Amino acid sequence: MKLRQKPEDFIVNEILEYKLVDYGNYSLYRLKKLGIENLAAISYISKNFKIPLNDIGYCGLKDRHAITTQYITIPNEYGRISLDEENLTLEYVGTIEKPLKIGELFGNSFEIVARNIDKNDFLKFAENIDTLKDGIPNYFDEQRFGSVFNGKFIIKEIINENYESAVKILLTNYTKSEKKSLKDLKRFIAKNWGNWDACIKYIEKKQITSKMFKNMIKSLKYENDFKKSFYYVDNRLKELFISAYQSYIWNECLKEILKEKLQKDDRKYIDYSCGTFLFYKNLEKDVFEDIAKIEFPTIAIDKEYEEFENRIINSVLKKERIKIADFKKITFGKLKYSKRPIISIPKNVEIGNFKSDELNIKKYKLNLKFTLNKGSYATMVVKKIFETF
Structure with a gap:
């Protein structure tokens, strides 16, 4: 299976709940980009229109290797601006009262074309698509670990x-x-x-x-x-470096939880650049109901954790040969505390039919559409469908 053979094979649209007002202090813009890293696009707008970076608000980072649409806010004092370039457009939407902040989005919708599929695998993939109702492990995926080389954080x-x-x-x-x-x-x-x-x-x-x-x-x-x-x-x-290691530790904690909940026959390991993801092939109803309720915290300094959380976190840190107190050695930035569901359940799922792939001889393609809550990775859905059999 191949992804992103054409730009339009991976489309991401940010879902944002906002209320336009007549006399808001901030201008809301729709930003569409192709092949541009998120911070690079924001920096370009900052330099081009002489707007300080800190005055540009946004909800989240979007994949570089995709056609993405998201929203940003800019204080009205900079006037109304626009961009219409080949791979970057900026469209004025209206005014709102407050600037956008990281994490304020509702979620994202995805339109993905998976290519180079062998017809002998149709049944396997169809069975995996049927199990999406049981959710997928809500790992941070490769996009989070661009600063990690040879497993070194x-x-x-x-x-x-x-x-x-x-x-x-x-x-x-x-x-x-x-x-x-x-x-x-x-x-x-x-x-x-x-x-x-x-x-x-x-x-x-x-x-x-x-x-x-x-x-x-x-x-x-x-x-x-x-x-x-x-x-x-x-x-x-620096913040990305901190986030990468914090996210890796959270991934390892999720893996430890699943090891406790899953029978060995129901486990499926998939390699990635920082180690392995543990997926489940089958999920009993009582197990699903159990893990669907769990929101697990990110590691942070001076936080009170429940006994179960402490046990899982300490198990992972022991393997890493560090302690929570060691993070105090970081004299810049900070660990951001949040709780994250350990499974993600795709919504509004639409699956097309297997069709002949015009880019790969004697192979097939499949169109996928779905929405995910904020912070969840579409590539995890793809892994669940095409790699867990």
């Missing part, structure tokens, strides 16, 4: 006081989707690690504009202190 390296390792991950590792100029810079830094003069000359020669890279390398040259150089990392990136 930058925040865990900092907790273990491996500051050089943390800085090296950031300055030398890259993803396929990054710009060539940035990939080349990171390759050069990796090859010349410790030769900061050479790295500075490269940055100047190639006219690299990133202030973060310039400041971090200069800090290493003049102070040779990896902990201090981390100070120059963009605050939004």
Whole structure:
């Protein structure tokens, strides 16, 4: 099975409940983008219209590799703006009283085309589609872990006081989707690690504009202190690093819960970049009713946990060889506490028929439509259908 062979194969529309007013203080805009990372789109709007980043409100991050529609707010003092570019449009909706904040969306609707399907698998996939009524484990998926390379979390390296390792991950590792100029810079830094003069000359020669890279390398040259150089990392990136490790721990906690609830024959493990997801193949009614009620907390400092929560969290942290108190070593940002349902149940599910796939010879495609509550990942639904058999 293949996803995202065409841009229109993965469409995400934000579901937002809002009330327009005649004289609101904030302008509400509909932002549509293709192939652009969420924060990059917001930064582009900020620079293009000279609006401070902190004045642009939004509810959540959207997948880069999709056609996505979401909402943002901008104070009226900046006037009415618009964009109509090939991969980025901004449309004025009206005025509202308060700015949008992270997490305020209701959910997201998805339209997905799964391709390259073998007809011998039709029955297996149809059976898995039928089990969507039992929900799916509500894991954080790969999109949350873009800062993790070779299983190493930058925040865990900092907790273990491996500051050089943390800085090296950031300055030398890259993803396929990054710009060539940035990939080349990171390759050069990796090859010349410790030769900061050479790295500075490269940055100047190639006219690299990133202030973060310039400041971090200069800090290493003049102070040779990896902990201090981390100070120059963009605050939004620091928050993403914290969120990535916090999300991984939550995933591992969910896996521990499912191990307690599921018979071994009902377990199905699927690999991902940070380890494995545990799915269920079959779910008895009483087990479903039990786990459907569970909302599990994210790990945070100085929070009171119930006995069951403490047991699960401590079990995971023991495997990680850390303690909750170790997170106090993080002197920037903070762990955001919330409770998250351990299963997600797709709603408004519409499944098309298997049709001939025009992009893959002798293969078939399948159209999927569904909505999910905020924070849940459509790719988990796809994994449930196409990988758990």
